[in-house]
Amino acid sequence: MAALAHAVAGLAGTGDFIGLIGELGSGKTAFAREFIRARGDPREEVASPTFNLVLVYAFPGVTIWHFDLYRLRVPEETVELGLEDALAEGISLVEWPDRFGYFMPEERLDIEFHHSPNGGARTAALTGYGTWAARLEDLARGLAQA
Secondary structure, three states: OHHHHHHHHHHOOOOOEEEEEOOOOOOHHHHHHHHHHHHOOOOOOOOOOOOOOEEEEEEOOEEEEEEEOOOOOOHHHHHHHOHHHHHHHOEEEEEOHHHHHHHOOOOEEEEEEEOOOOOOOOEEEEEEEOOHHHHHHHHHHHHHHO
């Protein structure tokens, strides 16, 4: 999980939306924690934004917005969370991105996390939309060489 988060963090930039999809406990927050530490401070305390809905991490050169929309029920509830600001100013990591509904950006990376059926390591499937499709090809080449 850490290696994937670090690899994706190296490809992400201002304006990127990264949707983190999966059941409770599938690795969404663990991925976000490693991503944030990779782009900022490796010792950064990264909490789950479940109760705050959004936490913002400002580092030199990048701001990361970490959304957790689990408790939201309709897309209209997302309007006041600052997604427009997040997309303009930084990188958005979004747990439960389906809650954005029709507000979901077309240009994005979706990462779907799965529990291993035998209780082993988790798996992740990445789907890129827009420029993320080409960036994923770069990522796959880099991981294959590692």
